Amino acid sequence: MLRYLPFLLVLALWIYAFIDCLNTPEEEVRGLPKVVWVLIILLFGEVLVGPVAWIVAGRNRRGPGGAGAGPAGRRRDGRAAWTAPDDNPEFLAGLRADNEAQNTAGNTAEDPEDESRLKDWEADLRRRENELRRRESGEDAT
Numbered sequence: 001m002l003r004y005l006p007f008l009l010v011l012a013l014w015i016y017a018f019i020d021c022l023n024t025p026e027e028e029v030r031g032l033p034k035v036v037w038v039l040i041i042l043l044f045g046e047v048l049v050g051p052v053a054w055i056v057a058g059r060n061r062r063g064p065g066g067a068g069a070g071p072a073g074r075r076r077d078g079r080a081a082w083t084a085p086d087d088n089p090e091f092l093a094g095l096r097a098d099n100e101a102q103n104t105a106g107n108t109a110e111d112p113e114d115e116s117r118l119k120d121w122e123a124d125l126r127r128r129e130n131e132l133r134r135r136e137s138g139e140d141a142t
Contacts, residue, residue, distance in 0.1 A: 017041050017051030028060045
């Protein structure tokens with residue numbers, strides 16, 4: 001089994017580099033055009049020259065903050081960095097505004113349709129509980 005491990009590692013690196021190259025935007029590719037990098041990865045993949053060259057020199061790598069993301073969530077190239085929704089103050093402010101708009105418009109949690117559905121469920125639960133009590137006491141549930 002271990003004799004296949006080097007082959008599988010080479011294959012995994014080859015596939016990773018190929019897919020990474022295809023998914024990388026053209027403006028983030030360094031040195032050569034993207035098509036040339038794809039050919040290098042495919043032609044020299046068995047000897048690891050192509051995939052290693054792509055990983056080392058072919059793409060602009062971002063640091064842990066996302067290519068110089070500043071405190072405002074903007075990168076140096078002017079594009080917005082991705083931020084998780086619960087860390088994004090604009091998203092949270094939008095949620096608060098939506099919630100307040102619903103409450104002022106009268107759309108509270110007590111929707112008449114929801115209340116009627118809840119009453120139906122409670123009635124069904126009571127009916128089933130009574131039926132279960134009759135069965136346990138030995139009465140016929142007809």
